[in-house]
Amino acid sequence: MPELPEVETVVRGLQNTVVGESIIDLEVPWEKALVADDPYESIVGKSITGIRRRAKYIIIDLDQGALLVHLRMTGKLTPVAPEKHVTVMLHFETGNTLYFQDTRKFGRMEYVNNPMEKLAHLGPEPLADDFTPEVFYKMLRSKNRQIKPLLLDQTFLAGLGNIYVDEALFQAGIQPLSIAASIPKRQSMSLHAAIQSILSASIKAQGTTILNFSHGENESGTYQAALQVYGRKDEPCLVCETPITKITVGQRGTHFCSSCQSLFKAKR
Numbered sequence: 001m002p003e004l005p006e007v008e009t010v011v012r013g014l015q016n017t018v019v020g021e022s023i024i025d026l027e028v029p030w031e032k033a034l035v036a037d038d039p040y041e042s043i044v045g046k047s048i049t050g051i052r053r054r055a056k057y058i059i060i061d062l063d064q065g066a067l068l069v070h071l072r073m074t075g076k077l078t079p080v081a082p083e084k085h086v087t088v089m090l091h092f093e094t095g096n097t098l099y100f101q102d103t104r105k106f107g108r109m110e111y112v113n114n115p116m117e118k119l120a121h122l123g124p125e126p127l128a129d130d131f132t133p134e135v136f137y138k139m140l141r142s143k144n145r146q147i148k149p150l151l152l153d154q155t156f157l158a159g160l161g162n163i164y165v166d167e168a169l170f171q172a173g174i175q176p177l178s179i180a181a182s183i184p185k186r187q188s189m190s191l192h193a194a195i196q197s198i199l200s201a202s203i204k205a206q207g208t209t210i211l212n213f214s215h216g217e218n219e220s221g222t223y224q225a226a227l228q229v230y231g232r233k234d235e236p237c238l239v240c241e242t243p244i245t246k247i248t249v250g251q252r253g254t255h256f257c258s259s260c261q262s263l264f265k266a267k268r
């Protein structure tokens with residue numbers, strides 16, 4: 001499943017190819033993929049003025065309104081014609097086309113008048129300037145929930161997914177079942193730093209290729225080489241050699257080192 005770094009990689013890749021294009025036609029081979037009251041009326045005739053990311057959403061700004069894209073499991077946006085599984089095509093005046101390709105077909109493209117209003121429920125961006133260690137510590141203090149599902153909750157913090165949460169908790173030395181409000185300030189600071197450094201490193205490496213994430217012309221991300229706990233069940237911890245534990249938390253596979261990561265229990 002594409003996470004924040006993968007979505008950011010897609011956005012950066014498309015910045016040079018689709019911004020400035022005028023949409024002269026659209027095709028929707030998989031109808032459910034495009035959500036709009038009147039797709040043709042809303043989209044055709046508009047120009048793309050920008051492309052950006054909010055959480056795991058791609059916002060394609062039009063001169064009026066925007067297309068909000070969520071890739072979900074297997075969605076891809078590419079200017080290169082895929083062989084199959086195309087769900088939406090935007091045809092441009094220049095003769096270029098933007099393809100939404102999606103093998104499992106859970107991805108959606110939605111026309112909205114005001115994208116920020118539509119995404120107002122999302123928590124802060126983990127790489128934004130105003131997401132400081134102090135802000136994060138205050139956010140954790142107010143939550144009597146397990147840290148792993150809390151970090152996956154997009155209304156709490158936007159853009160983190162399963163892989164990066166496991167990696168960040170490992171780096172910060174926090175066991176995934178810890179109660180957020182019980183995490184001491186020092187570990188909270190470490191977790192903030194880990195989230196930012198992992199996301200930045202992964203954006204630099206152009207994402208993590210697990211399952212079938214790819215961007216642009218089927219290039220793969222390289223961050224998976226740096227994963228320290230995710231997908232390493234029973235393999236030795238890279239710090240202490242204790243076998244990595246895998247448990248299920250909120251239906252998600254969760255990896256951690258039982259020796260390096262401390263459990264902060266609910267305070268009585």
Ligand SMILES: [Zn+2]
Nearest residue numbers: 237240257260
């Ligand atoms: Zn360890």
